[in-house]
Amino acid sequence: MERRMQADRDAITIEIGYAFVSACFAAALVFGAVYGPALVFDVSPTTDAVLTLAGGVLAAVVFLLRVTQVLWRFARRPENDGH
Numbered sequence: 001m002e003r004r005m006q007a008d009r010d011a012i013t014i015e016i017g018y019a020f021v022s023a024c025f026a027a028a029l030v031f032g033a034v035y036g037p038a039l040v041f042d043v044s045p046t047t048d049a050v051l052t053l054a055g056g057v058l059a060a061v062v063f064l065l066r067v068t069q070v071l072w073r074f075a076r077r078p079e080n081d082g083h
Helices: 006-040 045-075
Strands: none
Touching (some): 006 045
């Protein structure tokens, strides 16, 4: 097994950080888009709970998809094949 160079480890660290930050941003946007109407309009407590749950679930899904997409794309680059 080949040892990784410091530059490779740094690149992986940067990519993980980018994946996390961009996923947090995307998840916050999705949650805001789903739950935002509850803040603007006078909605019932049931509707508020449903929007909170739906926004949380969709935000979690978007977060996981974004992290997976960014890291998968990074791993598939030709310079990251280990040769």
